[in-house]
Amino acid sequence: QLGQPMLGLPLEKVHQNLMQIGWVEAAIVERLMPSTVRITIKERVPIALLQTSNGHELIDDSGTIIEGADPTQFSHLTVVAGKGAATNASAILDILRTEPELFVEVWAITLQSERRWDVHLRNGIDIRLPETDPRTAWSRLAVVDHSKNIIGRDLAVIDLRVPEQLIVEPNIPVRGKGRNT
Numbered sequence: 001q002l003g004q005p006m007l008g009l010p011l012e013k014v015h016q017n018l019m020q021i022g023w024v025e026a027a028i029v030e031r032l033m034p035s036t037v038r039i040t041i042k043e044r045v046p047i048a049l050l051q052t053s054n055g056h057e058l059i060d061d062s063g064t065i066i067e068g069a070d071p072t073q074f075s076h077l078t079v080v081a082g083k084g085a086a087t088n089a090s091a092i093l094d095i096l097r098t099e100p101e102l103f104v105e106v107w108a109i110t111l112q113s114e115r116r117w118d119v120h121l122r123n124g125i126d127i128r129l130p131e132t133d134p135r136t137a138w139s140r141l142a143v144v145d146h147s148k149n150i151i152g153r154d155l156a157v158i159d160l161r162v163p164e165q166l167i168v169e170p171n172i173p174v175r176g177k178g179r180n181t
Contacts, residue, residue, distance in 0.1 A: 006033065006035065006037075009037060011030075011031060011037075014029045014037075014039070015027055018041065021068070022044070022066050023044050023068065023069065024043065025042045025043060025044045025060070026041070026042040027040065027042070028040040044060040044064065044066050045060055045061065046058045046060060046066060046069065046074055046077060047059065047060060047061050047078075047090060048077050048078045048079070048089050048093065049071055049074060049075075049077050049079045049080065050065065050080050050081075050085065050086050050089075051079055051080065051081040051108075056071040056079065057071060058074055059080070059086050059089065061089075061090040062087070062090070063088070063090070064086075065086075078093060078106055078107065078108060078109060079108035079109075080108070080109055080111075081108065082110045082111030082112065082114070083114055084111055084114040085109075088111060089109070092109060092117050092134065093109075095138055096119065098135065098138065098139065099138055099139060099142040101146075102138070102141065102142050102145060102151070105121045105122050105151060106119055106120070106121060106122075107120055107122045108120040115131045116128075116129055116130060116131040116161070117129045117134060123151065123152075124156070124171070125155050125157070125158060126156065126157050126158075127157075127158045127159075127160065128157065128159045128161050129160055129161070130160060130161045130162075131161075137160035137161075140160065141158065141160060141166070144166060150166075150168070154170065154171045155168050155169065155170060155171055156169045156171040
């Protein structure tokens with residue numbers, strides 16, 4: 001407060017109060033004599049929406065949930081799901097962003113068995129990335145898509161888990177009933 005003695009200001013309490021704010025990742029509170037208190041704040045940067053049992057939560061690049069953030073204001077971000085997905089989301093999103101023409105079609109990603117990712121496109125195609133070297137597989141898909149427009153086709157799945165192969169599953173509606181399906 002105005003007129004409060006500088007030495008009477010509890011810097012640790014001010015720091016603790018700042019760290020209670022969900023958007024604050026780090027804070028430094030300094031006393032600069034004779035009459036200045038400098039506060040430096042590092043803000044959390046949202047990278048994705050984490051799908052939880054309570055709905056979507058906003059997460060930063062370390063996978064920390066940003067408390068107090070309204071997820072509806074960030075519906076443009078990629079949805080991330082799966083056990084352990086929050087802490088691993090930053091790395092896979094960095095890989096997916098290396099191919100911007102494909103990344104604009106991504107709406108969600110799911111960590112499967114805590115080891116590999118499935119990428120869900122806006123047009124309904126699921127892309128299964130391999131556990132090892134997903135970057136090369138994603139780049140290979142971009143090359144194929146550039147020449148063959150594969151993600152524009154009526155497909156259900158593009159499986160990239162087998163090295164040097166691209167396996168597609170057509171989007172065939174189920175016909176018939178019972179044993180005739």
